[in-house]
Amino acid sequence: MGRAAAESILHGLVAALAVMAMLSAGRLRAPDTRLRFWLLAVGCSAVLAPLLGLLVPARQSEAFRDQWALFSGDRLSLLVWHGISAGPACALLLALVGFLVYLRDLVPFLLDIGRGQKWACDTTTVPAGLSASVAKAAAACAMPIPRLRVLATRHPVLVCRGLRRPIIVASTGLLNILSKGELDAAIAHEIAHAKLHDPALGWVLMLVRGIFCFNPSVQLCARAAAHEIERRADESAARAASSRESVARSLRKLADASRDAARAPHLRAWHGFRLAAIEQRCQSLQGTHPSDPAPRWTLAAATVGLALVLFFTVA
Amino acid sequence: MSFMASPLAPNSDHRGRHCRASWVVLWVLAGTALALRTADALASMAAGIPRGVHPCTSLAQAEARTGIRLDPLRRALDDQHLAAQEILRTDLPAVAITLHRSEKAQDPISYFHSATGEIPDVLRSPLPAFHEIAVSLGPDRTASLKAAALADGSVWQDVEWTDGNGRAALRSRGRTVELLRLARRIVEGSP
Numbered sequence: 414m415g416r417a418a419a420e421s422i423l424h425g426l427v428a429a430l431a432v433m434a435m436l437s438a439g440r441l442r443a444p445d446t447r448l449r450f451w452l453l454a455v456g457c458s459a460v461l462a463p464l465l466g467l468l469v470p471a472r473q474s475e476a477f478r479d480q481w482a483l484f485s486g487d488r489l490s491l492l493v494w495h496g497i498s499a500g501p502a503c504a505l506l507l508a509l510v511g512f513l514v515y516l517r518d519l520v521p522f523l524l525d526i527g528r529g530q531k532w533a534c535d536t537t538t539v540p541a542g543l544s545a546s547v548a549k550a551a552a553a554c555a556m557p558i559p560r561l562r563v564l565a566t567r568h569p570v571l572v573c574r575g576l577r578r579p580i581i582v583a584s585t586g587l588l589n590i591l592s593k594g595e596l597d598a599a600i601a602h603e604i605a606h607a608k609l610h611d612p613a614l615g616w617v618l619m620l621v622r623g624i625f626c627f628n629p630s631v632q633l634c635a636r637a638a639a640h641e642i643e644r645r646a647d648e649s650a651a652r653a654a655s656s657r658e659s660v661a662r663s664l665r666k667l668a669d670a671s672r673d674a675a676r677a678p679h680l681r682a683w684h685g686f687r688l689a690a691i692e693q694r695c696q697s698l699q700g701t702h703p704s705d706p707a708p709r710w711t712l713a714a715a716t717v718g719l720a721l722v723l724f725f726t727v728a
Numbered sequence: 729m730s731f732m733a734s735p736l737a738p739n740s741d742h743r744g745r746h747c748r749a750s751w752v753v754l755w756v757l758a759g760t761a762l763a764l765r766t767a768d769a770l771a772s773m774a775a776g777i778p779r780g781v782h783p784c785t786s787l788a789q790a791e792a793r794t795g796i797r798l799d800p801l802r803r804a805l806d807d808q809h810l811a812a813q814e815i816l817r818t819d820l821p822a823v824a825i826t827l828h829r830s831e832k833a834q835d836p837i838s839y840f841h842s843a844t845g846e847i848p849d850v851l852r853s854p855l856p857a858f859h860e861i862a863v864s865l866g867p868d869r870t871a872s873l874k875a876a877a878l879a880d881g882s883v884w885q886d887v888e889w890t891d892g893n894g895r896a897a898l899r900s901r902g903r904t905v906e907l908l909r910l911a912r913r914i915v916e917g918s919p
Contacts, residue, residue, distance in 0.1 A: 431760045439752040476819060479780045484764035491775035491783065499771075711749045718757040726764055 417466050418627060419504040420728035425458030425630030427726060428719055435715060443706040444648055448641035453716055454634040459621050461723060472727055486728035511629035515622055537565040546597050550604040553653035559607050569670040571599055579607035590670055595663035598654040605649035611642050640690055647694055661698040664691055778850045784815040794821035796843050800917030808910055824851040837900040847895055855884055865889060865915040887911045891918060
């Protein structure tokens, strides 16, 4: 069990570094492409490592380690310092880092769910302007109009929920701070999430993060994938609203409003990462347009190549 | 008509994109494999144990993993007040055991045994011998005694003999008489 966990961590690290190098060297900026590559890195840890352990147990034999393995974790275990073996010590340290990163994201996620539950009881009628925005964005994305719910709270809320039948949840606080153009852009962003079934993908990522809470690369790659999911929706919204500027403006306004809402210092610290990520998305929207997606076979070649390299990498 | 307006331009751009993507994937994967191999070699180097060599925690474990009988060595160690300090093995199968005397701060003696033939170089590094003679270890048992001088001025001695289908050897930079006494004791205990 310990060896399987260590192998998952090792495979995740190798895959994450390789994906990072491919994205950087290939100057792959399209969110779609980047998302697929980050999901590949997550899959290497979460799927490939356990599969290899189950299907090819001979990889753990000494003969395989000596003659075939590119890297064997046994080598690290031979390094002993003050009675502490480097292999298990590295694995434990990385597992601790993974768990801390998981907690770092889990706490704000649970707080958001808690606040959502509190506000969910207090709904109000849907304003006509909002319905029109949703209908317009849905038409631009060529999808049926999703359900809409408006919460009666001064806090700005705008999320897309629902695994099978998407629902857009907005709040009266949101309608008060966004102009008409910004609201259209923000709604188009959520409609893009609904069209691409992003809430389901988000839950799958959270589930994988929960199962592999000890694996730092799963945590960081899933976080990077979530960032690309948002960027993908931003790009889609920018196309639907025909204005990258209004998407960026609406993002900034919502970020500022959520920062003001988090008045307690410890909550501001939790929001720090999220705000930095939103600022990065705004800069990306205001900067150069993302390049064309990489050829599809690139991902297939990277998957086969990484699987081969990881086959010969044993913890 | 400018080049960009020519019908060839989109194709060449398309080809260039594919070519660049294939190079990136190839280089990154090759670099990853190389980095892993280097990390493995560095860890081996830092631990001082080459690839293919495995440490054992006891003589019994070495016997179990290699199938080499170490009873004669065990008896000789008891007689000579020696203890096994470090035990290494290869899949060949072969073992290398560093022996030290508990009560005196003397140079350690290394014992090597290969079950199938030559003792692998990863266990016993080759020495440039300047002197080699045949010595008797008992009735009908002869061994070769080699001496080699290293750059630091130390003189090392190897006693090597045939043991069934395999080979056994002792190496030390201590006194020759002690080395031969231990070799004789091991040979006496061998079947």
